[in-house]
Amino acid sequence: MAGLDRLQTTAERRTPWWRRAIDGVLPPVLLLVVLVAAWQAYTVIAQPRPDLAPGPLDVAAALGEAWDDGRLQLAISTSLERGVLGFLIAVAVGTPLGLLLAEWAPLRRALGPLISGLQVLPSVAWVPAAILWFGLSDATVYFVVLMGAIPSIVNGLVAGVAQVPPQLRRVGTVLGASRFELAASVVLPAALPGYLAGLKQGWAFSWRSLMAAEIIAFGGSIGFGVGSLLQQGRDLADLASVLGTILVILAIGVVIELLVFAPVERGMLRRRGLTGGTP
Amino acid sequence: MTAAPAIRLTGVGKQYAADGPVVLDGIDLSVAPGEFACLLGASGCGKSTLLSLIAGLEQPSTGTIEVDGRAAVMFQEASLLPWLSARRNVELALRFGDAGLARPARRARALELLDLVHLADAADKRPHELSGGMRQRVALARALAQDRSVLLMDEPFAALDAITRDLLHEELERVWRETGRTIVFVTHNVREAARLGQRVLLMSSRPGRIVNEWRIADDGPRRIESPTVSELSVEITEHLRREIRRNAA
Ligand SMILES: Nc1ncnc2c1ncn2[C@@H]1O[C@H](COP(=O)(O)OP(=O)(O)OP(=O)(O)O)[C@@H](O)[C@H]1O
Ligand SMILES: [Mg+2]
Numbered sequence: 001m002a003g004l005d006r007l008q009t010t011a012e013r014r015t016p017w018w019r020r021a022i023d024g025v026l027p028p029v030l031l032l033v034v035l036v037a038a039w040q041a042y043t044v045i046a047q048p049r050p051d052l053a054p055g056p057l058d059v060a061a062a063l064g065e066a067w068d069d070g071r072l073q074l075a076i077s078t079s080l081e082r083g084v085l086g087f088l089i090a091v092a093v094g095t096p097l098g099l100l101l102a103e104w105a106p107l108r109r110a111l112g113p114l115i116s117g118l119q120v121l122p123s124v125a126w127v128p129a130a131i132l133w134f135g136l137s138d139a140t141v142y143f144v145v146l147m148g149a150i151p152s153i154v155n156g157l158v159a160g161v162a163q164v165p166p167q168l169r170r171v172g173t174v175l176g177a178s179r180f181e182l183a184a185s186v187v188l189p190a191a192l193p194g195y196l197a198g199l200k201q202g203w204a205f206s207w208r209s210l211m212a213a214e215i216i217a218f219g220g221s222i223g224f225g226v227g228s229l230l231q232q233g234r235d236l237a238d239l240a241s242v243l244g245t246i247l248v249i250l251a252i253g254v255v256i257e258l259l260v261f262a263p264v265e266r267g268m269l270r271r272r273g274l275t276g277g278t279p
Numbered sequence: 280m281t282a283a284p285a286i287r288l289t290g291v292g293k294q295y296a297a298d299g300p301v302v303l304d305g306i307d308l309s310v311a312p313g314e315f316a317c318l319l320g321a322s323g324c325g326k327s328t329l330l331s332l333i334a335g336l337e338q339p340s341t342g343t344i345e346v347d348g349r350a351a352v353m354f355q356e357a358s359l360l361p362w363l364s365a366r367r368n369v370e371l372a373l374r375f376g377d378a379g380l381a382r383p384a385r386r387a388r389a390l391e392l393l394d395l396v397h398l399a400d401a402a403d404k405r406p407h408e409l410s411g412g413m414r415q416r417v418a419l420a421r422a423l424a425q426d427r428s429v430l431l432m433d434e435p436f437a438a439l440d441a442i443t444r445d446l447l448h449e450e451l452e453r454v455w456r457e458t459g460r461t462i463v464f465v466t467h468n469v470r471e472a473a474r475l476g477q478r479v480l481l482m483s484s485r486p487g488r489i490v491n492e493w494r495i496a497d498d499g500p501r502r503i504e505s506p507t508v509s510e511l512s513v514e515i516t517e518h519l520r521r522e523i524r525r526n527a528a
Contacts, residue, residue, distance in 0.1 A: 167358050170336050174352045175425065177375040185371065189362050272361045273407025 054240040059247070062233075062240035071229060076248065079210060079225035082138070086145035087206045091199065094150045098157030098198075102191075103183070108158065115151045123148035123205065124212040137221045141213045148209030149202040156198010160191030192268060200261050207253060226252075283347075284309040285429055285461040286333060291342035292486075293328055302328050304486035305342075312347065312428070313459045317466060317476030319515065321523045325487030326465045327355055330431045333463065347461070351425035355433040355465075357414035359406040365393060365417045366402040372424035392420040395450055397443075411438040419447070423454060429461045436471070445503060448474060452500055469519065473511040474503040481518055484526045491518055 015023075036056050042048075043055030050058060066072040101108045101115075126147050130140040164187055172186040188195075214227020222228075226249055233241035269275050286309070293303040302325045310316050320326050331337040332344055334352045351372075359368045369389040373380045380388065393402050396416035406414055415438050422430060436444045452475065455462055466472050472479045473495070481491040493511065501507055 167354070167356065168360065171354070171358045171360070172375075173336065174334060174350075175372050175375045175421075176349065181375055185375075186360065189360070192362075268362075271405060273405060 051237070051239060054243065058240040059244045062238065063244040063248070066229065066241065066244070071224070071232075072248070074224055075226045075229040076252070078223045079214065079227065080252065082141055082145070082225065083203075083207050083210050086142050086210065087149055087203050089142070090146050090149035090153055090202055090206060093146070094153030094198075094202065095157065095195075097150070098154040098195075099161075099183075099188075101154060102158045102161035112158070115154050118147065119151035119155055122212075123209040124216070127213055127216045130213075131217055135221075136217055136219055138223070140217050141210065141222060141225075144209045144213040145206045148205035152201040152205050153198045156201060157191065157195045160194020160198070161187060163194055164190040193274075196261075196265060196268065200257075200265075203256065203261070204253075207256075211249060283312075284345075285312040285314070285347040286310040286463070287345045288333070289343050291329075291332065291339045291344060293325070293332060293337070294340045301486040303332075303339075304488055306487070306489060308480070308489060310461055310463060312461055314478065315455055315462045315464065315476050316478045316480060317464045317472035318480050318482065319466065319469060319472050319519060320482030320487070321484050321519070321526065322467070324482045324484035326482060327433055329482075329487070330433050330463065330465060333429075334431055346429060348428055350429040350431050351422050351427040353418050353422035353430070353432045353435050355437075357406070357411075357418040359414060359417055359421075361406050364403050364405055365398060365409065365420075366390065368406070368417055369393060369421045369424050372421045388424065389420070392424055393417070395423070395454075396420045396447065412440070412443060415439065416447070419451075427460075430463075432462065432464045434465055434467065437467070444471075448503065449500070451475070469512045469516050470503055470508060473508045473515065474501065479511075479515060481515065481522065483522050490522065 040056050043050075043053065054062075063072065066075075101111060123144050126144050127140070130143045134140045134143060168186055168190050169182065172182045177186065210225070211227045211230075214222070214225040215231050218228055218231050226245060230242060230245045230249075233239075233245055266275075288306050288308045291303060291306040291308075292301065294301050306329065318326050318329070328337065330352065332339050333346060334350050335344075335346070336352075359365075360371070363371065366386070366389045369392055370385045373385040373388055390399065390402060393399050396419050398413060398416050398420070401409060401413060401417075406417070409417065415435060419432075419435055422432070422435075436447055439447065448471070451462075454460070464472075464475060477495055477497050479493045479495070480489050482488065483490045493515065495507075495511065
């Protein structure tokens with residue numbers, strides 16, 4: 001028997017981690033190098049006005065300057081701290097709310113359209129109201145971040161639960177699971193892909209909302225974030241600094257995606273055999 | 280039959296939708312405690328529906344159903360939880376409800392059951408890494424893990440090769456004789472029914488009714504290639520053919 005079964009399963013062949021890292025990192029890095037080289041070549045050959053089209057060296061210099069006087073580090077740490085904290089609060093609020101909506105149909109019917117609407121509403125729209133309510137304080141920033149992230153997380157969880165195959169619930173029932181055991185051991189794990197998609201979108205919305213809030217709400221007791229750095233660059237008509245800051249915001253988004261969400265998602269898909277044909 | 284039946288259906292009918300077709304109609308059936316009953320019938324005649332009703336997963340439209348305790352079910356699709364290994368899938372049956380074994384005991388019992396279905400080597404594989412037949416065997420181990428007196432099985436060995444199926448027939452028969460479970464076993468395979476059952480029930484289609492039954496004298500284990508099994512399967516096949524032809528007409 002054991003021999004027969006061995007024939008039935010293919011031996012598992014895992015590519016080593018460094019190989020996967022190279023495969024994943026090399027193409028985008030190469031593309032980046034080519035783009036920057038083309039940009040530099042353009043500034044050298046076409047000689048555009050440096051205040052309207054700064055070259056990569058100008059942008060790097062602007063970032064270096066911000067780094068030297070400590071503004072860049074301060075901005076990044078302030079924004080990251082707010083983004084992460086706001087996101088965690090959104091997860092803590094959105095998860096129970098999503099579960100409640102998923103398992104209780106009347107509430108879902110009542111609140112579902114509102115949540116979907118909030119997801120479409122750009123959360124920047126809350127900034128003026130938040131400033132009037134909370135003044136130029138951290139509360140304003142967090143309020144906008146939460147309004148951006150919570151609807152995505154709730155919707156992701158509700159969609160995930162709705163897509164749980166009914167057969168799995170039947171299995172749980174037959175195995176004698178109580179209501180709570182069914183939710184904890186069958187429904188929630190089965191809904192994980194949808195929930196994770198919601199979390200990912202929730203983070204994206206947190207980060208966008210945070211940047212918008214920092215750009216618009218400037219001064220007061222609001223600390224100095226990356227959005228504020230951007231706004232400062234605009235006030236000084238310093239295009240190199242503005243472009244550099246945009247690149248920083250982009251880079252932070254990419255790094256969080258690569259370091260946090262991509263590995264979690266990959267692990268989950270691999271455990272469930274959903275990796276499809278992508279090597 | 281003197282003891283109260285383990286399963287009793289009286290006048291059971293089932294319609295999924297009020298304006299939908301009548302899937303089951305006027306089913307009267309008693310299964311004695313410890314009996315091994317096989318249910319035969321054409322595809323779509325309502326065998327799975329009947330098992331769902333007995334398991335309490337669906338409610339009958341008419342009639343009543345009495346079952347001695349909750350039934351363990353082995354579904355037509357393996358229905359394993361895709362994020363758990365084979366062993367953890369089996370352990371789930373030992374964790375839920377009142378069974379409540381401690382973790383090491385669950386683990387040991389799950390491995391024992393996987394060994395019974397010849398899958399000890401695959402205990403740590405996840406369902407997607409197993410073949411269809413291996414998945415079915417994990418589902419069998421999970422169904423056996425539930426300590427219930429009634430076991431409902433829906434085409435459990437459909438995806439297996441003849442030799443593995445033969446081995447599992449022997450194991451199932453052994454478990455049945457040792458534990459005295461009541462088993463209702465759905466199959467398309469007439470020989471399998473004649474090999475395993477003490478009683479073979481034949482269902483008609485649209486509406487599903489029990490139209491014929493055979494009792495088989497139980498004088499110990501019989502082999503699938505034995506003359507008794509062959510003769511009986513020829514006879515049952517004849518009836519099944521007629522049933523299917525009547526429906527096609
Ligand atoms: N959930 C459902 N809703 C509506 N109709 C259903 C449902 N489940 C089954 N049916 C119908 O009931 C009839 C019997 O289905 P069932 O699955 O019980 O057949 P079966 O005898 O198990 O067939 P097979 O041997 O192919 O598994 C079919 O006509 C099917 O379309
Ligand atoms: Mg069926």
